[in-house]
Amino acid sequence: MNEESKHVCMEEASEEELLARLDEVIAEYKDKPGALIPVLQIAQAMFGYLPESALKKISLGLNKPYSEVAGVVTFYSFFSTQPRGKHMIRVCLGTACYVRGGKQVLSAIRDKLHIDVGETTKDKMFSLEVARCFGACGLAPAIMVDNDVHQRVKPARIQAILDQYLDKNIETNK
Amino acid sequence: MPKLTIDGIPVEVPDGTTIIQAAKQAGVKIPTLCYLEEVQAIGACRVCVVEVEGARTLVASCVAPVAEGMKIHTHSKRAREARKTVVELLLSDHDGDCQICVRNEDCELQDLARTLGIKEVRYQGEKSKRIVDESTPAVVRDTSKCVLCRRCITVCNEVQGVGGLFPQNRGFETVIGPAFCSDLDDVVCVQCGQCGAVCPVGAIVERDQISDVFSALDDPTKTVVVQTAPAIRAALGECFGLPPGTLVTGKMVTALRRLGFHAVFDTNFAADLCIMEEGTELLTRLKKKLVDGEDIALPMFTSCSPGWIKFLEHFYPDMIPNVSTCKSPQQMFGAIAKTYYAKKIGKKPEDIVVVSIMPCTAKKYEHQRPEMNSSGVRDVDYVLTTRELGRMIKQAGIDFVNLPDDKQDSPLGLSTGAADIFANTGGVMEAAIRTVYEIVTGRELPFDGLHVTPIEGLEGIKEASLKLEQCVPEWAFLEGATVNIAVAHGLGNARALIERVRSGEKTYHFIEIMTCPGGCIGGGGQPRFTDNSVRLARIQAIYKEDEGKQLRKSHVNPDIQKLYEEFLGHPNSEVSHHLLHTHYHARTKV
Numbered sequence: 001m002n003e004e005s006k007h008v009c010m011e012e013a014s015e016e017e018l019l020a021r022l023d024e025v026i027a028e029y030k031d032k033p034g035a036l037i038p039v040l041q042i043a044q045a046m047f048g049y050l051p052e053s054a055l056k057k058i059s060l061g062l063n064k065p066y067s068e069v070a071g072v073v074t075f076y077s078f079f080s081t082q083p084r085g086k087h088m089i090r091v092c093l094g095t096a097c098y099v100r101g102g103k104q105v106l107s108a109i110r111d112k113l114h115i116d117v118g119e120t121t122k123d124k125m126f127s128l129e130v131a132r133c134f135g136a137c138g139l140a141p142a143i144m145v146d147n148d149v150h151q152r153v154k155p156a157r158i159q160a161i162l163d164q165y166l167d168k169n170i171e172t173n174k
Numbered sequence: 175m176p177k178l179t180i181d182g183i184p185v186e187v188p189d190g191t192t193i194i195q196a197a198k199q200a201g202v203k204i205p206t207l208c209y210l211e212e213v214q215a216i217g218a219c220r221v222c223v224v225e226v227e228g229a230r231t232l233v234a235s236c237v238a239p240v241a242e243g244m245k246i247h248t249h250s251k252r253a254r255e256a257r258k259t260v261v262e263l264l265l266s267d268h269d270g271d272c273q274i275c276v277r278n279e280d281c282e283l284q285d286l287a288r289t290l291g292i293k294e295v296r297y298q299g300e301k302s303k304r305i306v307d308e309s310t311p312a313v314v315r316d317t318s319k320c321v322l323c324r325r326c327i328t329v330c331n332e333v334q335g336v337g338g339l340f341p342q343n344r345g346f347e348t349v350i351g352p353a354f355c356s357d358l359d360d361v362v363c364v365q366c367g368q369c370g371a372v373c374p375v376g377a378i379v380e381r382d383q384i385s386d387v388f389s390a391l392d393d394p395t396k397t398v399v400v401q402t403a404p405a406i407r408a409a410l411g412e413c414f415g416l417p418p419g420t421l422v423t424g425k426m427v428t429a430l431r432r433l434g435f436h437a438v439f440d441t442n443f444a445a446d447l448c449i450m451e452e453g454t455e456l457l458t459r460l461k462k463k464l465v466d467g468e469d470i471a472l473p474m475f476t477s478c479s480p481g482w483i484k485f486l487e488h489f490y491p492d493m494i495p496n497v498s499t500c501k502s503p504q505q506m507f508g509a510i511a512k513t514y515y516a517k518k519i520g521k522k523p524e525d526i527v528v529v530s531i532m533p534c535t536a537k538k539y540e541h542q543r544p545e546m547n548s549s550g551v552r553d554v555d556y557v558l559t560t561r562e563l564g565r566m567i568k569q570a571g572i573d574f575v576n577l578p579d580d581k582q583d584s585p586l587g588l589s590t591g592a593a594d595i596f597a598n599t600g601g602v603m604e605a606a607i608r609t610v611y612e613i614v615t616g617r618e619l620p621f622d623g624l625h626v627t628p629i630e631g632l633e634g635i636k637e638a639s640l641k642l643e644q645c646v647p648e649w650a651f652l653e654g655a656t657v658n659i660a661v662a663h664g665l666g667n668a669r670a671l672i673e674r675v676r677s678g679e680k681t682y683h684f685i686e687i688m689t690c691p692g693g694c695i696g697g698g699g700q701p702r703f704t705d706n707s708v709r710l711a712r713i714q715a716i717y718k719e720d721e722g723k724q725l726r727k728s729h730v731n732p733d734i735q736k737l738y739e740e741f742l743g744h745p746n747s748e749v750s751h752h753l754l755h756t757h758y759h760a761r762t763k764v
Contacts, residue, residue: 056764059764060763060764064337065331065336065337065338065340065362066337066353066361066362066764067337067338067339067340067342067351067352067353067361068331068337068340069353070340070342070352070353070354071340071341071342071353074342074343074344074354075341075343075344076344077344081354
């Protein structure tokens with residue numbers, strides 16, 4: 001289990017509770033060098049996105065200018081300041097995935113979900129982002145759904161992949 | 175000590191020297207854009223690339239260290255062409271409306287294009303998004319002119335320790351600006367304008383108020399008076415090609431008169447007034463603490479520098495009680511001009527327009543603070559920077575360099591040498607000490623030339639101690655006391671000094687803070703380009719002005735004495751408190 005998933009939220013937690021938990025994370029990382037990115041990752045895993053209240057807390061807690069925190073958040077496509085769906089789909093458009101059909105995969109997902117990059121489905125189940133290389137170039141084209149990497153994806157397989165997550169959802173809702 | 179040749183010229187330099195520094199020593203000028211000597215060397219713009227024999231690629235000379243036996247060619251065909259391409263690419267994404275840009279003929283990119291002989295831009299393509307930020311009274315940002323050199327970021331973060339600016343987004347979308355491309359007014363910006371002072375192009379400039387001032391001068395119903403800050407006289411000449419440190423006090427007065435101002439006064443007058451108020455406030459605080467046993471905030475900080483005030487309000491709001499309640503000289507002047515002077519000439523305050531000439535962009539913000547209307551109307555109406563005054567004089571067709579000298583008008587124009595030195599780091603403190611020491615001991619400050627030498631110069635944080643002996647009866651409780659003083663300039667240094675105070679590492683009684691490196695002579699509104707040699711030249715000029723005066727202590731200014739007799743009563747009187755003192759507000763840190 002990686003650092004991030006350790007902090008994945010229970011959606012029932014209120015923002016106040018989450019912010020209190022973020023304080024603990026900040027306290028843990030405060031004096032470590034290069035703390036900003038890991039703390040942002042954890043915060044995003046907790047909240048599902050990076051709300052302003054969390055970012056300001058991180059800025060104050062890590063003693064980093066808010067402009068710098070925002071600079072890092074806006075630099076990496078991984079970070080989002082908008083609330084997102086239950087499942088995050090990232091389509092790799094790094095060089096290897098791009099030449100092996102990543103773009104077609106992306107447009108198949110767009111068509112299936114009727115959303116564009118950066119958007120979330122109406123039922124709040126899926127959000128779509130583009131990524132730059134997961135390090136799975138040998139098995140391109142790749143996409144990630146939440147923390148799972150799906151390799152050698154073909155447009156025809158998209159529905160099946162998405163269904164797995166819909167099924168999971170039904171199970172957890174039982 | 176590596177030996178190398180640069181364009182065939184042999185040089186020997188210490189280990190770790192960069193190629194560009196070695197070239198400077200060899201008398202070879204390498205073009206640069208993002209490089210800022212003593213402040214930033216990041217190899218971002220690639221304009222300074224040079225060819226090193228045997229190296230596979232060109233190297234950025236601002237970051238590449240020299241090595242033994244290097245043979246460097248700064249202007250080989252390959253280097254020249256690469257440099258030209260870099261600048262052409264920058265120009266292809268630059269809003270190049272030079273003729274109507276405020277930086278026309280004062281622009282490093284324009285200068286580079288000219289120096290490199292660029293006659294066409296071979297690249298056409300998409301332009302970056304244009305964001306114009308006019309949210310602050312002090313500066314205007316225009317991202318379509320930005321070359322992403324990051325000088326402003328380094329100054330804002332590392333020199334000033336404010337952190338208002340940072341690159342946002344990525345790649346072609348990159349914008350240099352506040353968090354999430356918000357407005358400067360919504361973030362911790364202290365409006366010091368140091369970003370604009372180092373900007374090589376017109377991406378960050380002062381908010382221009384020249385036409386407002388011309389309109390006021392054209393309005394027959396208004397009496398328009400002008401005040402000039404102490405630092406203007408040592409720098410204005412640079413706008414007209416005179417070397418840094420040329421004193422142009424007399425010409426400046428003549429130019430202002432010819433521009434049509436009805437009275438030419440001096441912020442220095444108000445600086446003397448400020449010393450009377452602030453010195454008295456310090457002594458009152460010491461008395462309350464030592465004699466009355468009151469819980470009064472010490473050390474006391476100076477309050478003349480509006481960028482510093484905003485910095486403290488954002489980052490150390492709990493220390494607001496430590497700041498002197500005295501308004502800055504600019505605002506004291508405005509309040510006195512629209513009350514005391516207005517009465518003298520039989521005008522209503524609303525019929526008087528006060529224009530300030532300041533080395534500072536934060537002064538444009540300060541005069542708009544809601545507290546600054548003690549006369550019943552806004553005490554100061556317009557603030558022009560030194561650069562704007564230079565442009566205004568040119569627009570009026572005045573041949574500045576050949577002007578005769580003139581003197582400021584009475585009753586708000588006479589000042590002492592103590593007021594002059596408000597212009598540079600250590601000056602406000604020295605001026606205060608000259609007066610406070612004499613009040614307490616009845617004797618003149620026993621230092622050579624009245625100078626407190628440990629707090630002069632460009633050291634970031636300076637300190638001194640002063641023993642008070644043989645005090646006059648009224649101040650006998652200070653007998654034998656040692657007063658510890660400290661001075662910091664540049665907000666990064668101010669932050670370090672405050673942390674020392676907060677940690678209890680040091681105990682001071684009185685601390686002077688100036689927002690800009692070098693003090694006001696290095697302000698964000700001064701002629702470009704200000705480096706340490708320019709700062710020192712201006713400081714020398716200011717001390718020369720001080721030493722040339724008959725009167726060099728604020729309390730001996732006869733017009734100040736008259737002002738107290740006729741109007742204010744005594745320092746820190748009720749009238750003084752109403753007109754000359756203010757209060758501050760806590761602000762958010764992010």
